[in-house]
Amino acid sequence: MAMAFPHGYYPRMGRDRDALNKELPPGTWKRVLRFATPYRAHLLVFLVLVVADSLIGVITPVLAGRVVNDITGRAAVHAVVYIAVLIAALAVVDAALSFAQRWYSARIGEGLIFDMRxxxxxxxxxxxxxxxxxxxxGALVSRLNNDVLGAQQAFTSTLSGVVSNVVSLVLTAAVMFTLSWQITAISLVMLPLFVIPARRIGSRLQQITRESYNLNASMNATMTERFNVAGALLVKLFGRPGEEAESFRSRAARVRDIGVTSAMYGRLFFVALTLVASLAQALVYGLGGYYAITGRLSAGTVVTLALLLSRLYGPLTALSNARVDVMSALVSFDRVFEVLDLRPMIADAPDAFELPESARAVDFDDVRFTYPSASEVSLASLEDVAVLDATPxxxxxxxxxxxxxxxxxxALVGPSGAGxxxxSQLLPRIYDVRSGAVRVGGHDVRSVAQQSLHDRIGVVTQDAHMFHDTIRNNLRYARPDASERAILDAVEAAQIGDLVRSLPDGLDTVVGERGYRLSGGEKARLAIARLLLKQPQIVVLDEATAHLDSESEAAVQDALARALAGRTSIVIAHRLSTVLxxxxxxxxxxxxxxxxxxxxxLLTRDGLYAELYRTQFERQAAGAAPLTS
Ligand SMILES: Nc1ncnc2c1ncn2[C@@H]1O[C@H](COP(=O)(O)OP(=O)(O)OP(=O)(O)O)[C@@H](O)[C@H]1O
Ligand SMILES: [Mg+2]
Incomplete structure (x- = not known):
C-alpha cells in the first residue's frame, strides 16, 4: 500500500517533551523572526510551493475516482485519456515542485545555519x-553544532511540516466529508486507536533517547580526556586501564540496550500506523463497496476515499506532535541567543583610540584585582552544572x-600564587582591573583600541602554545605578511635555526597538538621567534619553570637577550640570569x-628576596638546574 510520509510523521529522535515546560524569555519569537527577515522572500515562495504540493496531493485521488467512474459509466475514451494525461501532468508538476521546494528549504535552512554559526x-x-x-x-561546540541545527529546523522541517500538514488535513478531510461523511466519520473514529498509544510510545522513546544522549556525551567526554597525551600518560602511570575500560563498558552497554529498545519502539510505531491505516482502508472498501453496490456511492468515490484516507492519518499524527516540535526549535534558538547575549566583559570603549607607537612606559597604579565570578562571565549550561558557583x-x-x-x-619574583x-595578564587586557589603572605610555589600557594594544605588546606565556600547523604558519600567526627572510632571521635570532635545519621538512614541519613534539626549551625558543617576528615595543614574558639543560638554558638566554634588547619588558623570572x-x-x-x-x-635588605634568592636562585649560581618557584 502506498503511503504518504509527511514531515514529522515518525517520532523524531531527540525531540524533547520537556521543551513544553521550559519558560522562554519574552521576545524570543520576535528575535527568531528577525533572524528570518533576510529570507522572507524565500520563505514566502517556499510556503506557496508547500501549499501547491498539498493541493496536488488531494486533486490526484479525486481525478483517479473520476477515471474509475468514467470507466464504469462507459464514458467516451477521450475523456478517460484526458484525465489520465492530466494526472500525468500533475505528477510532473509535483516532481518539479518538490525539487523547487527542497531548493528553497535548503537555501533558507543552510543560510540560517551559516548566519547563526x-x-x-x-x-x-x-x-x-x-x-x-x-x-x-564540548558544551560550547555542541551549542555551535546541535543547537544551531535544531534552530534552523524550525524554519524548514517544522514550519513546512506544520503548514503542509494543516493544508493537507483540511483539504483531505473536507473533500472526504463532501464525498461521504459517514465513511469519513468512521475512519476518524479509528484514529485514536493509533494516536493514543503512539503518543505514549513517543514519550517513552524520548526518555530513553535523552538517556542515551547523556551517556554518549559522557563517553565522549571520557574519550577526549583520556585520549589526549596528558590523560593517556596519567592512566598509564597510575596503571588504571582496567577500571577505565570497565566504566566505559557499562555505559556503552547501556547505549547498546537503549539502541535495541528504541529500534523496537520505532518499529512498533511504524507497524501500528500501517496496520491502523490498512484496517481503515479495508473498512472504506467494505463499507464503501456496500454503498456503491446499493447505489448510494459511485465506484470512483470509493476509490477516491480509499486514496485520500492514506493522506489523513499522517498529518494528524504529525500535528499532534507539532507543539513539541515548535517548542524544541524555539528552545534551541533560545540556547543560541543565551550565548549571543553574554556581554563580552572586555570590549573597546566607544571612544577608544589607537595606542601611539611611541607609548613604551608601563605603569601599574594602585591596582586591585579580583578574578571574575562565574555569573559575570559564564552560563550554567555551558559549565555543565545546574547552578553557577556562587562563592564570591x-x-x-x-x-x-x-x-x-x-x-x-x-623582573617579577615571588612565591607561587603571589599574583x-x-x-602579566592585566597589561594586555586579558582581564581588567577592579580599581586603579594599568597605563601604557600614560594611556589607561581600557581607553585604547585592543587591537593596537595587542599590536604593541608581545607576550610569551609559560607553556607557549603552538597550533597544530607548520612551524612557518605558527610563526606567521604573529605577522601574516612576514617575508621568508624575516622568518628565517627570527628563527636564527631565537637560536632555533639548527633545530629547524635538522628537521626533514624544515619550516614545514607540523608542530603542536599532534605534530612534532618540541622539547620545553625548543618550544620556548620558537615562542621567542614568534615574538621577534612581531617586533612589539613592550614584552611580557612568563619564564618557563621547566628544567633546562645548561646548553638549552644558554640558548634560551641568548634568544631572550635579543628579544628584550631595547624593549620595555616585564619578565616573571625563574632564572638567576634574568634577575641579575x-x-x-x-x-x-x-x-x-x-x-x-x-x-x-635587595640582597642587602635581607628580606623576602634574599630568602627567595637563597632557596631558588643560589643553586643556579652553583651550576645546578634551576628550581621551580
Ligand atoms: N582564573 C583564575 N580564577 C580565579 N583565581 C585564580 C585564577 N588564576 C589564578 N587565580 C588565583 O590567583 C592567585 C594568583 O595566581 P597567579 O597565577 O597570578 O600566581 P603566580 O604568582 O603566577 O604563581 P606561580 O609562580 O605558581 O605561577 C592564586 O591564589 C590563584 O589561585
Ligand atoms: Mg604563574
Whole structure:
C-alpha cells in the first residue's frame, strides 16, 4: 500500500517533551523572526510551493475516482485519456515542485545555519579568557553544532511540516466529508486507536533517547580526556586501564540496550500506523463497496476515499506532535541567543583610540584585582552544572603599584600564587582591573583600541602554545605578511635555526597538538621567534619553570637577550640570569608588593628576596638546574 510520509510523521529522535515546560524569555519569537527577515522572500515562495504540493496531493485521488467512474459509466475514451494525461501532468508538476521546494528549504535552512554559526563563533571569540577557563569546550561546540541545527529546523522541517500538514488535513478531510461523511466519520473514529498509544510510545522513546544522549556525551567526554597525551600518560602511570575500560563498558552497554529498545519502539510505531491505516482502508472498501453496490456511492468515490484516507492519518499524527516540535526549535534558538547575549566583559570603549607607537612606559597604579565570578562571565549550561558557583571570588591583587620605564626590564619574583601571572595578564587586557589603572605610555589600557594594544605588546606565556600547523604558519600567526627572510632571521635570532635545519621538512614541519613534539626549551625558543617576528615595543614574558639543560638554558638566554634588547619588558623570572640582568626587581607576596630594588639592593635588605634568592636562585649560581618557584 502506498503511503504518504509527511514531515514529522515518525517520532523524531531527540525531540524533547520537556521543551513544553521550559519558560522562554519574552521576545524570543520576535528575535527568531528577525533572524528570518533576510529570507522572507524565500520563505514566502517556499510556503506557496508547500501549499501547491498539498493541493496536488488531494486533486490526484479525486481525478483517479473520476477515471474509475468514467470507466464504469462507459464514458467516451477521450475523456478517460484526458484525465489520465492530466494526472500525468500533475505528477510532473509535483516532481518539479518538490525539487523547487527542497531548493528553497535548503537555501533558507543552510543560510540560517551559516548566519547563526558565524555570529556565535565571532561572539565567542570576543569573550574574555575567564569565560574559556570556566566553560566546557564540548558544551560550547555542541551549542555551535546541535543547537544551531535544531534552530534552523524550525524554519524548514517544522514550519513546512506544520503548514503542509494543516493544508493537507483540511483539504483531505473536507473533500472526504463532501464525498461521504459517514465513511469519513468512521475512519476518524479509528484514529485514536493509533494516536493514543503512539503518543505514549513517543514519550517513552524520548526518555530513553535523552538517556542515551547523556551517556554518549559522557563517553565522549571520557574519550577526549583520556585520549589526549596528558590523560593517556596519567592512566598509564597510575596503571588504571582496567577500571577505565570497565566504566566505559557499562555505559556503552547501556547505549547498546537503549539502541535495541528504541529500534523496537520505532518499529512498533511504524507497524501500528500501517496496520491502523490498512484496517481503515479495508473498512472504506467494505463499507464503501456496500454503498456503491446499493447505489448510494459511485465506484470512483470509493476509490477516491480509499486514496485520500492514506493522506489523513499522517498529518494528524504529525500535528499532534507539532507543539513539541515548535517548542524544541524555539528552545534551541533560545540556547543560541543565551550565548549571543553574554556581554563580552572586555570590549573597546566607544571612544577608544589607537595606542601611539611611541607609548613604551608601563605603569601599574594602585591596582586591585579580583578574578571574575562565574555569573559575570559564564552560563550554567555551558559549565555543565545546574547552578553557577556562587562563592564570591577573593581579591588576588591588593593595591599593586610599580613602573617599567621605556626600555627598562622589570623582573617579577615571588612565591607561587603571589599574583605574578595575574599581573602579566592585566597589561594586555586579558582581564581588567577592579580599581586603579594599568597605563601604557600614560594611556589607561581600557581607553585604547585592543587591537593596537595587542599590536604593541608581545607576550610569551609559560607553556607557549603552538597550533597544530607548520612551524612557518605558527610563526606567521604573529605577522601574516612576514617575508621568508624575516622568518628565517627570527628563527636564527631565537637560536632555533639548527633545530629547524635538522628537521626533514624544515619550516614545514607540523608542530603542536599532534605534530612534532618540541622539547620545553625548543618550544620556548620558537615562542621567542614568534615574538621577534612581531617586533612589539613592550614584552611580557612568563619564564618557563621547566628544567633546562645548561646548553638549552644558554640558548634560551641568548634568544631572550635579543628579544628584550631595547624593549620595555616585564619578565616573571625563574632564572638567576634574568634577575641579575633586570633593571628593577619587584618582589610580590600574596598579592602585595613587598620590595622593589636591584639585586644588590635587595640582597642587602635581607628580606623576602634574599630568602627567595637563597632557596631558588643560589643553586643556579652553583651550576645546578634551576628550581621551580
Ligand atoms: N582564573 C583564575 N580564577 C580565579 N583565581 C585564580 C585564577 N588564576 C589564578 N587565580 C588565583 O590567583 C592567585 C594568583 O595566581 P597567579 O597565577 O597570578 O600566581 P603566580 O604568582 O603566577 O604563581 P606561580 O609562580 O605558581 O605561577 C592564586 O591564589 C590563584 O589561585
Ligand atoms: Mg604563574
Amino acid at each position: 558565524t555570529r556565535v563563533f565571532t561572539h565567542v571569540q570576543r569573550m574574555p579568557l575567564a569565560f574559556f577557563t570556566r566553560t566546557q569546550t 571570588p577573593q581579591e588576588v591583587l591588593h593595591g599593586v603599584s610599580f613602573r617599567a620605564g621605556p626600555g627598562e626590564m622589570v 605574578k601571572t595575574t599581573i 640582568g633586570a633593571d628593577k626587581i619587584v618582589v610580590l607576596d600574596a598579592g602585595r608588593i613587598v620590595e622593589i630594588g636591584t639585586h644588590a639592593q
